Amino acid sequence: MPTRRQLLSRAITAGVALPLAALAARAGGLAPAVPPPAPTRPVPATPAMGQVHQVSIQGFAFVPAAIAIAPGDTVVFTNRDIAPHTVTSESGVFDSGRLGSGQSVRMSFSARGEYPYLCAIHPRMRGTLRVG
Template sequence: MKYGVLLALLLMACAPTTTAPSPTATPPVTQVQVALVDFEFRPATLQIAPGTTVVFKNQGQAPHTVTDGAGRFDSGNLAPGAEFRYTFQAPGAYQIYCKIHPYMTLSLQVGP
């Protein structure tokens, strides 16, 4: 009888255990791209988390700027193919436009 119990314990100890897979956390997005194409920002509205870097890339044929309406940053002239990166730390609303083509606008919200 002892050997039967011992054998049962050994078999249980060697049996594979099933555990639920641990959930994988999706890493937060830390970089997004905005295209400057045909005299518009694409997308024209954007919501991001603080600490996100936005890569503004001129994918059009004309030069553009990426300028904050409150004066916090300005890319200077971006030739076709050029890009400008800015990391948005402070929560709030940003109204971004092109100085060369002021009708080009982007409404960006940082945070909730």
């Protein structure tokens, strides 16, 4: 029968060895405790997106009435009037359809040129968009 001293020695050995074995098993064997840093790679540059411009429809007018943008830019037309409006190019290139109060439409433009537009519901409301 083992002596008290032998039992105590075995308990201490087991108490140290078992947690170390469990730790090694969780770490994947002999893997380092701290994972190596991930390799650093340059992040590819994303192409620049066009700017976003705002035109308000308020007081039965387009504000600003004339706007100049670069190709690829976007214009957000927002109806701030109670009455419905449209943003319709005179040449038929674009038409927002009917915009109720508080509604917006986003339009992006890539072709250079000058685009006069109006509200098809209230034709006295006019604006000019210059792309270039």
